[in-house]
Amino acid sequence: MELITIRELYREKEKFIGKEITVGGWVRSIRDSKAFGFIVLHDGTYFETLQIVYHDTMENFAEVSKLNVGSALIIKGELVATPDAKQPFEIQAVSIEIEGASQADYPLQKKRHSLEFLRTISHLRPRTNTFQAVFRVRSLIAYAIHKYFQDRDFVYVHTPLITGSDAEGAGEMFQVTTLDLEKIPFTPEGKVDFKEDFFGKATNLTVSGQLNGETYAMAFRNIYTFGPTFRAENSNTTRHAAEFWMIEPEIAFADLKDDMALAEGMIKFVIRYVLENAPEEMKFFNEFVDKGLLERLTHVMNSDFGHVTYTEAIELLEKNNDKFEYKVSWGSDLQTEHERYLTEEIYKKPVFVTDYPKDIKAFYMKLNEDNKTVAAMDLLVPGIGEIIGGSQREDDYDKLTARMDELGLKKEDYDFYLDLRRYGSARHAGFGLGFERCVMYLTGMGNIRDVVPFPRTVNNCEL
Amino acid sequence: MELITIRELYREKEKFIGKEITVGGWVRSIRDSKAFGFIVLHDGTYFETLQIVYHDTMENFAEVSKLNVGSALIIKGELVATPDAKQPFEIQAVSIEIEGASQADYPLQKKRHSLEFLRTISHLRPRTNTFQAVFRVRSLIAYAIHKYFQDRDFVYVHTPLITGSDAEGAGEMFQVTTLDLEKIPFTPEGKVDFKEDFFGKATNLTVSGQLNGETYAMAFRNIYTFGPTFRAENSNTTRHAAEFWMIEPEIAFADLKDDMALAEGMIKFVIRYVLENAPEEMKFFNEFVDKGLLERLTHVMNSDFGHVTYTEAIELLEKNNDKFEYKVSWGSDLQTEHERYLTEEIYKKPVFVTDYPKDIKAFYMKLNEDNKTVAAMDLLVPGIGEIIGGSQREDDYDKLTARMDELGLKKEDYDFYLDLRRYGSARHAGFGLGFERCVMYLTGMGNIRDVVPFPRTVNNCEL
Numbered sequence: 001m002e003l004i005t006i007r008e009l010y011r012e013k014e015k016f017i018g019k020e021i022t023v024g025g026w027v028r029s030i031r032d033s034k035a036f037g038f039i040v041l042h043d044g045t046y047f048e049t050l051q052i053v054y055h056d057t058m059e060n061f062a063e064v065s066k067l068n069v070g071s072a073l074i075i076k077g078e079l080v081a082t083p084d085a086k087q088p089f090e091i092q093a094v095s096i097e098i099e100g101a102s103q104a105d106y107p108l109q110k111k112r113h114s115l116e117f118l119r120t121i122s123h124l125r126p127r128t129n130t131f132q133a134v135f136r137v138r139s140l141i142a143y144a145i146h147k148y149f150q151d152r153d154f155v156y157v158h159t160p161l162i163t164g165s166d167a168e169g170a171g172e173m174f175q176v177t178t179l180d181l182e183k184i185p186f187t188p189e190g191k192v193d194f195k196e197d198f199f200g201k202a203t204n205l206t207v208s209g210q211l212n213g214e215t216y217a218m219a220f221r222n223i224y225t226f227g228p229t230f231r232a233e234n235s236n237t238t239r240h241a242a243e244f245w246m247i248e249p250e251i252a253f254a255d256l257k258d259d260m261a262l263a264e265g266m267i268k269f270v271i272r273y274v275l276e277n278a279p280e281e282m283k284f285f286n287e288f289v290d291k292g293l294l295e296r297l298t299h300v301m302n303s304d305f306g307h308v309t310y311t312e313a314i315e316l317l318e319k320n321n322d323k324f325e326y327k328v329s330w331g332s333d334l335q336t337e338h339e340r341y342l343t344e345e346i347y348k349k350p351v352f353v354t355d356y357p358k359d360i361k362a363f364y365m366k367l368n369e370d371n372k373t374v375a376a377m378d379l380l381v382p383g384i385g386e387i388i389g390g391s392q393r394e395d396d397y398d399k400l401t402a403r404m405d406e407l408g409l410k411k412e413d414y415d416f417y418l419d420l421r422r423y424g425s426a427r428h429a430g431f432g433l434g435f436e437r438c439v440m441y442l443t444g445m446g447n448i449r450d451v452v453p454f455p456r457t458v459n460n461c462e463l
Numbered sequence: 464m465e466l467i468t469i470r471e472l473y474r475e476k477e478k479f480i481g482k483e484i485t486v487g488g489w490v491r492s493i494r495d496s497k498a499f500g501f502i503v504l505h506d507g508t509y510f511e512t513l514q515i516v517y518h519d520t521m522e523n524f525a526e527v528s529k530l531n532v533g534s535a536l537i538i539k540g541e542l543v544a545t546p547d548a549k550q551p552f553e554i555q556a557v558s559i560e561i562e563g564a565s566q567a568d569y570p571l572q573k574k575r576h577s578l579e580f581l582r583t584i585s586h587l588r589p590r591t592n593t594f595q596a597v598f599r600v601r602s603l604i605a606y607a608i609h610k611y612f613q614d615r616d617f618v619y620v621h622t623p624l625i626t627g628s629d630a631e632g633a634g635e636m637f638q639v640t641t642l643d644l645e646k647i648p649f650t651p652e653g654k655v656d657f658k659e660d661f662f663g664k665a666t667n668l669t670v671s672g673q674l675n676g677e678t679y680a681m682a683f684r685n686i687y688t689f690g691p692t693f694r695a696e697n698s699n700t701t702r703h704a705a706e707f708w709m710i711e712p713e714i715a716f717a718d719l720k721d722d723m724a725l726a727e728g729m730i731k732f733v734i735r736y737v738l739e740n741a742p743e744e745m746k747f748f749n750e751f752v753d754k755g756l757l758e759r760l761t762h763v764m765n766s767d768f769g770h771v772t773y774t775e776a777i778e779l780l781e782k783n784n785d786k787f788e789y790k791v792s793w794g795s796d797l798q799t800e801h802e803r804y805l806t807e808e809i810y811k812k813p814v815f816v817t818d819y820p821k822d823i824k825a826f827y828m829k830l831n832e833d834n835k836t837v838a839a840m841d842l843l844v845p846g847i848g849e850i851i852g853g854s855q856r857e858d859d860y861d862k863l864t865a866r867m868d869e870l871g872l873k874k875e876d877y878d879f880y881l882d883l884r885r886y887g888s889a890r891h892a893g894f895g896l897g898f899e900r901c902v903m904y905l906t907g908m909g910n911i912r913d914v915v916p917f918p919r920t921v922n923n924c925e926l
Contacts, residue, residue: 422569
């Protein structure tokens with residue numbers, strides 16, 4: 001169908017003023033007096049709406065006037081400039097075709113709805129202003145991330161979702177199976193007989209694509225993943241979902257400094273992209289969701305991020321231990337309260353905390369010369385705390401296997417990973433960015449359930 | 464690290480000739496005579512390699528000369544133009560730092576390896592020419608698809624992977640569960656007690672994001688999904704994987720014609736993007752994988768795709784029934800042999816087949832006025848057969864529910880989907896593109912296992 005979009009009208013007003021055009025969209029509100037009426041139309045292509053004026057000279061004037069909110073219409077008419085009105089133009093309708101009426105019990109009547117209520121109608125909530133803004137911005141952030149890496153010739157790698165490695169904390173993983181749960185087959189030893197399962201072995205949903213990603217970094221040098229990951233954590237918070245998307249770049253011939261520069265560049269690029277490509281939506285968030293948002297993001301975009309070692313950070317935090325629920329000392333994991341204190345109160349900008357104690361970090365992180373800390377980094381941002389976690393990877397075969405032995409990890413489970421250290425090992429580093437946390441950060445939305453189209457959380461898997 | 468990439472050298476030769484630069488990469492081959500040696504270096508950023516010349520004036524000349532294929536090196540030296548050689552330039556090394564040696568049993572020695580063998584080392588195969596080409600092109604195709612839709616202001620929607628709807632042929636779906644398979648809990652009626660499962664109900668991995676995608680099209684008008692999908696089909700073919708990626712755009716205020724125009728535009732855009740951005744890789748495929756590839760793709764890019772109704776197609780095919788293993792008649796599903804005959808022999812270009820009998824298509828496809836066929840389309844391409852399947856969706860509540868009744872589908876399972884027809888229904892259409900099939904089509908690779916980084920198939924879930 002040859003319809004002009006509201007986005008086109010706003011982009012190229014001059015081209016259309018005075019012309020007869022056809023638009024299609026959904027009724028946000030409708031009111032009529034005796035001889036004419038007004039429709040506020042939204043077509044999904046642009047955050048702003050379009051006003052339609054229609055008259056009783058129209059054959060179906062009465063029928064149109066009786067329409068409910070949410071109805072789909074196709075409207076032909078002249079686009080007229082309205083220099084004195086709030087909106088820059090309106091359509092003087094010549095004809096209105098009812099594409100699809102809306103029943104009177106439409107749940108999205110013209111009033112404010114709570115986010116909680118809207119979560120119960122996840123198939124309809126994208127029609128509201130808030131979720132129009134959230135999900136357009138989510139889409140733009142995703143694209144900005146791709147663009148950032150592709151502009152730098154990174155290779156996008158689809159690491160697998162179903163994984164046979166049960167090496168990483170299987171307790172919090174979802175199992176994937178085609179076995180008949182009513183008749184699980186058992187081996188003579190009384191164990192589940194996975195030989196009869198689809199893959200001939202036990203399989204789970206991945207919690208990270210990093211180890212697979214590293215194999216591609218050792219071939220392409222610079223790669224990134226962007227795909228779903230899963231956690232079967234029984235935690236019902238505003239920040240956790242069972243299914244979420246993650247970005248995991250991995251760079252070879254690169255160290256922790258390169259890794260931090262990559263992360264800082266990415267965050268700034270994404271903020272700039274969204275501010276440039278969704279100004280209306282970002283203004284909406286700033287007015288109705290999070291008053292300080294634009295100022296904060298602009299500040300981040302224009303700051304050099306801070307750098308502090310974990311050891312220095314602990315010294316700074318210990319002086320303020322009276323302010324924290326959990327007191328810190330060297331060796332403790334940082335909680336959100338500490339992270340936010342560092343970035344919001346001390347640095348007042350994003351800050352990388354580096355060189356954590358090896359005992360609170362993963363086995364694959366590169367051991368520093370002090371033998372106590374590893375070349376890890378977390379990026380903390382105001383309003384959220386940790387948004388990115390990364391590290392240089394241990395590229396030395398002997399050090400890596402020694403660490404695995406300390407932790408009781410079986411080398412045969414990581415044979416492919418050790419091969420990377422056997423055959424042309426090179427220093428390399430990477431990080432993980434939780435995509436939803438990034439969307440929350442850029443929109444000011446406070447609950448992860450409101451930035452995922454169809455969220456999956458404990459006891460919740462609707463639609 | 465400040466390394467110059469081989470890609471940069473090829474892009475901006477003039478800038479670097481005569482300068483001392485530092486590069487890093489992996490040894491593809493190495494040979495030495497008494498006083499000097501040659502290294503062919505690959506750094507993963509570019510399809511071509513870089514020749515390094517090194518001399519016995521170098522302190523570690525002997526050590527370097529003993530290195531194995533696959534070793535990682537950092538090399539400093541002058542970039543020298545070599546107008547008489549095959550390669551445009553080489554590096555006269557001043558120093559070679561061994562970043563990581565490679566053991567003598569490195570599986571990728573300098574010789575040809577079979578694709579079958581390389582499948583057994585999926586963590587190393589991206590270091591070979593073939594898989595360098597495949598996975599860079601895969602990455603570029605993914606980005607081109609995003610770019611195509613984002614340039615047109617489509618909203619990218621992440622539809623869920625874990626789904627509670629068991630409505631779509633549960634037999635071929637993977638179950639997702641956190642229940643202890645050794646101790647499945649049962650209800651008093653002897654059924655599995657999913658109340659104790661993570662989501663409080665039975666859940667599966669999605670086979671399509673379409674129905675969820677439609678809800679967003681009715682809010683944003685134009686959307687697309689791009690994410691993993693799963694089939695637990697026990698079919699061990701060169702075209703099926705248990706985990707694959709799919710693109711599913713959905714457009715509102717749009718009919719089947721719009722849908723086909725969108726698909727045709729996308730295919731042409733993606734081909735052009737890849738030819739422009741990976742000319743070396745595409746030349747490689749054309750020479751070593753599929754001799755007619757470039758000619759075929761160029762032809763597709765410059766053809767208007769054909770259009771034929773299913774009914775007409777059957778008439779054409781029936782005349783050639785003697786050539787087919789499966790004879791066709793009106794009502795039969797088209798097999799690959801028929802699809803390829805249509806596109807390769809009759810049309811000699813991509814062709815859309817439209818208006819299939821309703822009984823061989825899904826319940827949600829829009830019924831045509833003949834009451835026998837639906838507004839479906841499949842795009843057939845030479846060398847592959849079906850690459851895209853789509854349709855206009857039934858937007859009429861009564862017709863849709865009547866069809867669901869005919870097929871015995873429960874309306875309560877589709878309540879959210881029917882809401883789209885209750886509240887401002889609008890004509891809309893969409894299609895699905897199997898991403899791996901698209902990669903096979905553009906590279907000429909014949910086995911899906913060779914275009915997925917870590918393929919998942921029956922009895923195969925390695926790494």
